[in-house]
Each structure stands twice: as structure tokens, then as C-alpha cells.
Amino acid sequence: MDWTPISLTLKLASITTVVLLIISIPLGKWLAFTSSRIKPFMETLVSMPLVLPPTVLGFYLLLAFSPDSQLGQILEQWFGLRLAFSFPGLVIASVIYSLPFMVHPIQSGLTSLSPSLLDASKVMGKSYLTTLFRVELPNIKPSLLTGIVLSFAHTLGEFGVVLMIGGSIPDRTRVASIAIYDEVEALNYGAAHQYSLILLTLAFLVLLLVYLVNGGYLKRFWQ
Amino acid sequence: MINIQISKLLDGPNGTMQLQIDQRIEHGHLVTLYGKSGAGKTSLLRVLAGLMTPESGLIQVHDEVWFDSKKGINEKPGNRSIGMVFQSFALFPNMTVRENLIYGLKHGSNKGLVDELIEVIELNGLSDRKPATLSGGQQQRVALARALVARPKILLLDEPLSALDQVMRIKLQDYILEIHRRFELTTFLVSHDVGEILKLSDLVIHLEDGQVLSTQTPGDFFSHRHLSGKFQFIGEIIELVAEDVIFVVTVLIGNQLVKIIVDGNTASDLAIGDRVLVASKAFNPVIKKI
Numbered sequence: 315m316d317w318t319p320i321s322l323t324l325k326l327a328s329i330t331t332v333v334l335l336i337i338s339i340p341l342g343k344w345l346a347f348t349s350s351r352i353k354p355f356m357e358t359l360v361s362m363p364l365v366l367p368p369t370v371l372g373f374y375l376l377l378a379f380s381p382d383s384q385l386g387q388i389l390e391q392w393f394g395l396r397l398a399f400s401f402p403g404l405v406i407a408s409v410i411y412s413l414p415f416m417v418h419p420i421q422s423g424l425t426s427l428s429p430s431l432l433d434a435s436k437v438m439g440k441s442y443l444t445t446l447f448r449v450e451l452p453n454i455k456p457s458l459l460t461g462i463v464l465s466f467a468h469t470l471g472e473f474g475v476v477l478m479i480g481g482s483i484p485d486r487t488r489v490a491s492i493a494i495y496d497e498v499e500a501l502n503y504g505a506a507h508q509y510s511l512i513l514l515t516l517a518f519l520v521l522l523l524v525y526l527v528n529g530g531y532l533k534r535f536w537q
Numbered sequence: 538m539i540n541i542q543i544s545k546l547l548d549g550p551n552g553t554m555q556l557q558i559d560q561r562i563e564h565g566h567l568v569t570l571y572g573k574s575g576a577g578k579t580s581l582l583r584v585l586a587g588l589m590t591p592e593s594g595l596i597q598v599h600d601e602v603w604f605d606s607k608k609g610i611n612e613k614p615g616n617r618s619i620g621m622v623f624q625s626f627a628l629f630p631n632m633t634v635r636e637n638l639i640y641g642l643k644h645g646s647n648k649g650l651v652d653e654l655i656e657v658i659e660l661n662g663l664s665d666r667k668p669a670t671l672s673g674g675q676q677q678r679v680a681l682a683r684a685l686v687a688r689p690k691i692l693l694l695d696e697p698l699s700a701l702d703q704v705m706r707i708k709l710q711d712y713i714l715e716i717h718r719r720f721e722l723t724t725f726l727v728s729h730d731v732g733e734i735l736k737l738s739d740l741v742i743h744l745e746d747g748q749v750l751s752t753q754t755p756g757d758f759f760s761h762r763h764l765s766g767k768f769q770f771i772g773e774i775i776e777l778v779a780e781d782v783i784f785v786v787t788v789l790i791g792n793q794l795v796k797i798i799v800d801g802n803t804a805s806d807l808a809i810g811d812r813v814l815v816a817s818k819a820f821n822p823v824i825k826k827i
Binding site: 428430431433434435436437438439440448449452453 | 583586587588613614615616617619620621623624625627629630631640641643683687
């Protein structure tokens with residue numbers, strides 16, 4: 315069996331999750347506390363991938379990234395980047411596609427923290443960043459874990475966006491979900507079974523981990 | 538001397554209101570802010586702490602100006618030498634008792650004070666526990682100690698004992714007094730509890746709709762001077778029953794129910810839930826050890 319689709323899938327999911335975590339903490343924090351008028355629009359944009367068919371997102375990204383488009387030309391001339399049908403393109407598409415899965419738990423976690431915790435930290439003269447890293451984030455660990463795992467699992471299962479923006483180039487953009495589709499089309503059911511089973515197991519384990527940790531079962535087991 | 542002259546527009550329960558304070562408080566006093574909810578008590582504490590910015594005015598503590606709208610001075614909360622205890626305690630759930638206190642230390646200050654404070658609040662055995670595993674009274678003591686680690690000049694207590702039962706309240710009142718004296722603080726306390734106010738405070742500022750109605754000693758404030766009763770208690774009307782030509786009023790004083798007979802005229806003025814002063818004149822009380 316060719317393992318590259320699996321390793322490519324894991325690589326894509328890991329990088330996407332890390333990028334999402336970095337983006338979503340400030341974004342979630344802003345959404346949780348802002349009273350800006352553009353907040354509803356930002357919330358809508360973040361949530362769009364939940365309802366939009368992945369092919370729609372993939373189609374527009376493909377147009378935007380294509381070397382014929384303005385953005386595509388700028389990226390290619392200035393940074394030497396060609397995003398359509400490339401791994402970096404997949405990462406950007408996945409980040410956009412899984413954004414709500416990371417932002418929503420972080421936002422709701424931060425919103426549910428008692429405002430007096432932040433006030434207490436402020437009265438003690440702590441900076442915005444100290445308060446964020448020492449008080450806010452450590453107290454929303456379950457939300458962070460949920461965000462990380464859901465984004466990871468969601469990226470594992472991505473198909474439409476990946477197909478549109480990445481196609482099926484072996485070793486570069488042919489992730490497991492695409493490989494399954496190709497194998498089925500080639501009536502190669504055995505290989506499709508293998509990839510499917512691996513994805514199924516991964517998704518199950520990853521989700522089980524969240525419920526075990528957030529439900530406190532692991533802690534009880536260790537004690 | 539602490540000089541507070543501020544004006545701030547607030548969203549109160551009955552629309553917007555103006556919080557207007559012009560008070561000078563002596564150093565070392567324990568001042569109670571008294572008034573109905575929504576009167577502006579917590580807002581005043583937040584203005585002092587720098588968590589809320591007034592539209593105009595001046596806050597001067599000794600020779601330091603914390604806020605001056607004319608000169609554009611508005612010190613950050615961290616620069617104000619303030620310790621604050623919140624109604625909900627606001628202990629950081631991710632930190633142990635000791636870590637909560639250490640977090641409150643200023644940069645580079647000695648950790649010795651943390652040990653001293655843990656001793657004062659008698660929590661030695663619990664310093665490695667997380668707040669969630671402590672009782673309400675213990676959490677309150679941690680909050681009190683944490684407010685003091687930065688050695689503030691002013692301590693702000695926002696209904697610190699309202700979530701505790703009567704026995705615990707009385708014990709914690711002693712802690713507050715002890716800490717107030719030991720660390721030579723000027724303390725602002727928000728409280729509704731008459732017993733607590735009489736026991737703790739030097740001065741009562743009565744607020745209503747953002748305005749100061751009176752500034753008095755607690756003795757003057759709660760004893761309505763036109764009554765020269767030998768016995769007087771403040772309670773809440775629980776029941777009002779008409780019986781023939783008289784009315785029987787049941788009043789809750791502390792945790793005791795007292796029945797008092799009044800005439801129709803007096804009763805027409807009273808309603809269930811009213812806070813009343815019950816006084817008795819011309820009796821010679823007998824005291825007997827039990």
C-alpha cells in the first residue's frame with residue numbers, strides 16, 4: 315500500500331491546526347470582547363464554511379490562486395508562490411475551511427470566563443498578553459482542546475475543497491480522501507478499504523480523546 | 538487624605554444616571570458604601586480602581602494624582618496601589634492558593650509577604666490547593682490575601698461577604714478588621730449588612746441614584762436620632778396580617794422572627810419586604826447569663 319496519501323493527510327492536518335491555533339486565538343479574543351459594528355459580519359464570514367458547499371469555496375480559491383488572476387500573478391511574481399494545485403494552496407484552503415471549528419470553541423470559552431478574572435488581573439497591573447497567556451488561555455483548556463481536535467479531524471475528512479484546489483497530484487496534493495475516491499473509480503476496492511479504515515480509526519480515536527479528556531475520565535483513571 | 542471628585546454617566550436600572558461624588562476621606566478609615574443595588578457603589582469602586590474612566594474630575598491619594606481630567610492624567614489600574622476583592626472572589630482557577638498570591642506580586646518583589654499573608658489568613662495547610670477545592674470562606678480569605686500582596690494603600694471590597702453564611706461572615710469581618718489595621722489601609726467596603734457596617738466602618742457614605750445622600754458615622758446613620766429607644770434593631774417585614782382593628786407585623790431581625798402590633802394608620806404605611814427600625818422605649822431590659 316502507498317502510505318504517502320496518509321502521511322500527506324496527517325501533515326496537512328497538523329500544519330493546518332497549528333496555523334489555525336495561531337490565527338484563532340487573537341480572532342476569537344476579538345470576537346469575544348469587541349462591541350464593534352462589524353462583528354456580525356466577521357462572525358458570518360468565519361461561519362460561512364459551515365454552510366457553504368466545499369466546492370464553492372474551492373472554486374473561488376482556485377480562481378483567486380490561478381496564475382491568470384491578479385492575486386495569483388502578485389503571489390508568483392513577488393513571492394514565487396504558485397498556490398493552485400500545490401501543498402501550500404491546500405494549507406490555505408484548509409485553514410479557511412476549518413476556521414469556524416477553531417474560532418467558535420475559543421470564542422465561547424473566552425466569553426464564558428468571568429469578567430472579574432480579567433479585572434483582577436488588570437488591577438494587579440498585568441499586561442494584556444500576560445493576562446491572556448497566564449489567566450485566560452489556561453482556563454479555557456477544554457475549549458482549546460476541542461478546537462484543536464475538531465480542526466484536525468475536520469481537515470482529515472476534507473474532500474471537496476482539496477479536490478478543487480489541489481487536484482490529485484501524487485506526493486503533493488493527493489491526500490487520503492482523494493486517494494479513496496481515485497481507488498474506487500479505478501475499481502480498486504481493496505486499497506480504498508485500507509485508506510478508509512485508517513481514516514475511520516483516526517477520526518474515532520481523535521474524537522474519543524476529546525471526550526475522555528474533557529469529561530475528566532483520564533484524570534479519574536490516573537488518580 | 539484621599540480626594541475624590543468625579544462625575545460619570547452610568548447606565549442604571551432606571552435609564553442613565555449621573556454618578557457624582559465629592560468626598561474627602563482620611564487615611565486609615567474604613568468607609569462603607571451603602572445604598573440600593575444600582576445606586577453606583579460598585580461603579581465608584583471601579584472608578585477608583587481605574588477599571589472605569591469618569592468623564593471629569595480628580596482622584597488624588599495622598600500626594601499622588603491618579604486621575605485628573607483637566608491635566609489628562611489617568612493612571613492604569615496597575616499603577617494605582619489598589620487591592621480589590623470582587624464579589625465573586627475572582628480567584629484564578631488554574632492556579633493554586635500560593636500561585637494566586639504570587640501572581641499578584643509586583644515584579645521583583647519579595648515572596649516573603651506571600652508566606653506572611655498565608656499565615657495571617659490561616660491557610661498554611663491549603664496553600665497548594667486549587668480554589669475550586671476550597672470552601673466559600675476559605676476562597677474569600679485567599680481573595681483578601683491576594684489583594685494585599687502588592688502592598689496597596691487602598692483596599693476595595695465589593696460585597697465581599699455576601700455569598701457567605703452568618704457564622705462565616707462574622708469570622709471574616711474579624712479578618713478584614715485585622716488586615717485593615719495591620720497593613721494601615723484605607724478601605725472602601727460595599728455592604729448591605731447593618732451589623733457588618735456598625736462593626737467595621739468608621740464612615741458610611743449613603744448613595745442613591747449616583748448621588749451622595751449623606752456621609753455619617755455608622756452610629757449616627759443607623760440610629761434615627763429622634764427616637765431615644767433603649768433597644769433598637771433593624772429588620773425586614775415578612776408578614777402583615779389584619780386582626781380586627783389592629784395589625785400584626787412579623788419582622789425578621791437577624792434570624793429571629795418578632796411579632797409587633799401596630800394600628801391601622803401605621804400599617805397602611807408598611808409593606809412586606811420593607812426594612813424597618815424596631816425600637817422599644819421605657820422598658821428596663823433584664824440581662825441574664827445563659
